[in-house]
Amino acid sequence: MEGKQISAAVIKRLPRYFRYLQDLQKENVERISSEELSRRMGVTASQIRQDLNNFGGFGQQGYGYNVEYLKTEIGRILGLDKTHNMIIIGGGNLGKALAGYAKFENRGFVLKGIFDNNPALIGTKIRDVSVMSIEHLEEFLAEQPVSIATLAIPTQDAQQIANRLVACGIRAIWNFAHVDLVVPEHVYVENMNLIESLMQLSYRLNKDH
């Protein structure tokens, strides 16, 4: 990648390409044309060609894409060939659910710790991972290389915890709190706003009446 700015929309689509290519591989498909991939994915073939051209193309005119090669390359672009250490802040229902989501580890996202401020949770284990006191956050991050922090905590605590994470050098926050975090430019926030997602469904239901 030669420093070219890739649009957020393209980045958002990459994991979907990865998923379809993975499925094709399971079906033992070795090559696929952009037309056939387009039919499967429900997007235009021209969009696929444009998206992939951002990264140099990968296709050969008239031969289509080599499924394994393209999957590997997109995986590399997505950083899935590396391991990312992750922590979860918040050991409540949502934190527990996220900690138990084994699929993450299959993709290289390795859970290293869970933090909470509830004494009843501290010391318990979720899968093999201990819930630690949030007071030990800085200490832990000084010793463990962690790149992704998941916020599964109430809205009112999220910004303050984000500040502490950023001060510890965390560069990626997966935010389930219902708030827009203010962070320095070098820190990435990916918001998973459950209630706003539900509101979009309710908008669409409402519109029909």
Add this chain to the structure above:
Amino acid sequence: MEGKQISAAVIKRLPRYFRYLQDLQKENVERISSEELSRRMGVTASQIRQDLNNFGGFGQQGYGYNVEYLKTEIGRILGLDKTHNMIIIGGGNLGKALAGYAKFENRGFVLKGIFDNNPALIGTKIRDVSVMSIEHLEEFLAEQPVSIATLAIPTQDAQQIANRLVACGIRAIWNFAHVDLVVPEHVYVENMNLIESLMQLSYRLNKDH
């Protein structure tokens, strides 16, 4: 709404307007200019005016927006003045976390039932809601008006369950399974793809190296 087609991007932004207006109301702010709202939300004032013009404007030249009125109107557009009955398919960790998320009820999303195929879960309760056998899904939906079904089940089961839900008249699916559901045009699917969201963070971390 006079049948005008509102873009998905605008719809996606509406819940965020709603949230900021709600916060302003808590701060007892009665009026706000598009410039001040733009500063708070980190979008341009012209985008705010354009977005709101899709629904008739709401603002008065030189006076800005009436916070309470605008919040109420956006809430109405989002269907938040109504109650939406909801069920969750899947009583595992994620289903439990979603069932326990009380914020949904405050916004009018009322959980009516949880379904699973695991005998160990059937008959248990999550909050006040019973986990029922998935075999009774059709029966339940014939008796209870439900508009939103949440899928918190493994990928391989999702399409088949979606088919059953659609056959029962469900028009909105909140999908946490890692698959693109095929549904008729009148059914809305809102995808919450956890792993693809994480992959976007990993892309951004990867790009920095």
